[in-house]
Amino acid sequence: MSVSEILRLTKETLFSFEVLPPLRGKSLEQIYDTIDRLMPFNPAFIEVTTHRIDYVYKELSPGQYRRVEERLRPGTVPISYAIKQRYGVPVVPHVICSGYSQQETENELIDLAFLGMHDLLVLRGDKSKQDSRFIPKEGGLQYASELCEQINDFNKGNLLYGGQHELTRETPFTYGVAGYPEKHEEAMSKASDLRALKRKVDLGAGYVSTQMFYDNKKYFDFVKRCREMGINVPIIPGLKPLTTLNQRAMLPRTFHIDFPEKLVRLLEKCQTNDDVKEVGVDWMIRQCRELKEHEVPCLHFYSMNAAAQIVKIMSAI
Numbered sequence: 001m002s003v004s005e006i007l008r009l010t011k012e013t014l015f016s017f018e019v020l021p022p023l024r025g026k027s028l029e030q031i032y033d034t035i036d037r038l039m040p041f042n043p044a045f046i047e048v049t050t051h052r053i054d055y056v057y058k059e060l061s062p063g064q065y066r067r068v069e070e071r072l073r074p075g076t077v078p079i080s081y082a083i084k085q086r087y088g089v090p091v092v093p094h095v096i097c098s099g100y101s102q103q104e105t106e107n108e109l110i111d112l113a114f115l116g117m118h119d120l121l122v123l124r125g126d127k128s129k130q131d132s133r134f135i136p137k138e139g140g141l142q143y144a145s146e147l148c149e150q151i152n153d154f155n156k157g158n159l160l161y162g163g164q165h166e167l168t169r170e171t172p173f174t175y176g177v178a179g180y181p182e183k184h185e186e187a188m189s190k191a192s193d194l195r196a197l198k199r200k201v202d203l204g205a206g207y208v209s210t211q212m213f214y215d216n217k218k219y220f221d222f223v224k225r226c227r228e229m230g231i232n233v234p235i236i237p238g239l240k241p242l243t244t245l246n247q248r249a250m251l252p253r254t255f256h257i258d259f260p261e262k263l264v265r266l267l268e269k270c271q272t273n274d275d276v277k278e279v280g281v282d283w284m285i286r287q288c289r290e291l292k293e294h295e296v297p298c299l300h301f302y303s304m305n306a307a308a309q310i311v312k313i314m315s316a317i
Helices: 003-009 029-041 076-087 102-114 144-155 190-203 216-229 247-255 261-268 273-293 307-316
Strands: 014-019 045-048 054-061 064-070 091-096 119-123 174-179 207-212 235-239 298-302
Touching (some): 003 207, 014 029, 045 076, 076 091, 076 102, 091 102, 091 144, 119 144, 144 190, 174 190, 190 216, 207 216, 207 247, 216 273, 273 307
Parallel strands (some): 014 045, 014 298, 045 091, 174 207
16 A cells, blocks of 8 residues: 555554665664664654755865765665665655756656655755755756646656656555645745645645644644645644754744744753753653544654654653
């Protein structure tokens, strides 16, 4: 079954998590260590993030620079396949617009289809560090909805520029998309943000995976507004345990989220990273228990540097 079908058909609350490819030159052991810790909780699937290929300027000689591509992390496709082969669980690589041309995306889809990996999470991705707004790569796409359309066209057997293939005739790609309980930073309003999400679901997204949040009321309100808009696919809450003092400012600034006031007061008392970890685990245990009571389809964790905390949370619930 596809991840979309698993989420739709399973009645109990599932568990899943996301891993980050290692920095270039680092081994897969750090990912395997995270997965080994979390496998006892029977993940329904594991996501693997994709990071854009960006550009930097390298000095060739005094006053002379060259613009070159820089990839800080290796490709998601081989890492996803390695995880699938080692653990035998569904793996969901992220496919993004950011930093990719349509041809590069098509090449990635061909590789994934060859490897028998047909679950995707479709995202626009972040803007370049050098840009004040999102600018697609030459020959690339502006919106995640356009990427959904390219995948749909690929599923029909169509390649760019008139070619044909048979790679997804038996097993087409299925995909989820992102949703934002507190609104995407670039959306003009919550209503316009939901219209963009509905467009992606209408194109065929089988589920929605949310941005992290720390106030369950915002998630419940988001689900309610989605249902009123006619978005009826499973909506997975995205969860990230707090682990460091600097996350108190970094997470709200980077991900455009708010901490609820009760959590703010607890975090203000923290003096060390260990204090933050304790607060973060206790807070998320309460979050997860309430989410399970509301029969959410899955608890999805962003696991970067937080495997130990996720183990404590899952053990408690």
